[in-house]
Amino acid sequence: MDKLERKFPTGKPTLYGAPYSVYVRSARLGLEEKGVAYHLEPVDVFAENGVPDWYLALNPFGKIPTLCHENAVLFETSAILRYIDEAFEGVRLQPRDPMRRARMNQVLSILDNYIYPHLVWDIYVERIVNARNGTTDELKIAAAIPVASQALTSISAILSNGPWLLGDEISLADLHAAAMLSLASNAPECKMLILEHPALEDWLARMEARPSMQRTTSRAD
Ligand SMILES: N[C@@H](CCC(=O)N[C@@H](CS)C(=O)NCC(=O)O)C(=O)O
Incomplete structure (x- = not known):
């Protein structure tokens, strides 16, 4: 099974990225605080051979993270964070006021x-x-x-x-x-x-x- 076929493996959201990235950590913090089970799929955008083509198909800017959920692909961390907060049950992470x-x-x-x-x-x-x-x-x-x-x-x-x-x-x-x-x-x-x-x-x-x-x-x- 290749990386793209593994995009939506179990209905859990898949977050593409590397643990060293602050932006990936930010998205993971959103998932963790909401109590959402997720799959972290590794991608190294600083790899010697550049950003892999399969990843550029998901995120044309070649940045991490990218979130895949419910047959949709989402990049840009602030959009991902807002989606995580609004799509899942759990503690509310955006003030109403x-x-x-x-x-x-x-x-x-x-x-x-x-x-x-x-x-x-x-x-x-x-x-x-x-x-x-x-x-x-x-x-x-x-x-x-x-x-x-x-x-x-x-x-x-x-x-x-x-x-x-x-x-x-x-x-x-x-x-x-x-x-x-x-x-x-x-x-x-x-x-x-x-x-x-x-x-x-x-x-x-x-x-x-x-x-x-x-x-x-x-x-x-
Ligand atoms: N605007 C992007 C920025 C993400 C970003 O810059 N991620 C870094 C890692 S922390 C990255 O992918 N850098 C790769 C590069 O700049 O080539 C977002 O909000 O997700």
């Missing part, structure tokens, strides 16, 4: 547009991943710090009294943010920036303690 819901969307946007490129790529990847072969670009890290700092300040300003970003109820914003900040905080520069916001640091510690986070580490796969 319009302003809280807008705040959740605002956080998702800040994460995609500022945190992922600047904390994950410009700082974490340079400091931790590229350091392994001695190619860290210090100028890139230095240039990223002001915008990374502003992005964390903006999320911190939204963080209410907790325990979660939008208050009493955990939302998609918490899941997406935890996936990115958990990884980025391995870089000392990101850690320092997070420590400037004690409430954000406490929030991240609370997120790290959740079973969903513990079940979705790369080590757990």
Whole structure:
């Protein structure tokens, strides 16, 4: 049976991706928090020979994750997260109140547009991943710090009294943010920036303690 024939193996949703990806982890956190059984189908978009053709047929951008469910193929993580929340029973992950819901969307946007490129790529990847072969670009890290700092300040300003970003109820914003900040905080520069916001640091510690986070580490796969 080839990969595409295995797309809808048991009626469970299939998530294509690799456990190292923050975007895949975000989608997995949605599934875990909802209590949805799913199948994680490995695909390595950074493989030496490039993105496999069978995967490009699912996701023409060659990014992970992609979700397949009920004969439909869905890519772009924020769409996947919203679908998971709306299609399955379980705890509600999007506020009903319009302003809280807008705040959740605002956080998702800040994460995609500022945190992922600047904390994950410009700082974490340079400091931790590229350091392994001695190619860290210090100028890139230095240039990223002001915008990374502003992005964390903006999320911190939204963080209410907790325990979660939008208050009493955990939302998609918490899941997406935890996936990115958990990884980025391995870089000392990101850690320092997070420590400037004690409430954000406490929030991240609370997120790290959740079973969903513990079940979705790369080590757990
Ligand atoms: N806009 C996409 C972004 C996903 C994304 O960038 N995933 C990374 C892994 S964390 C990826 O596939 N990178 C492959 C590449 O950039 O070639 C989404 O929201 O799902």
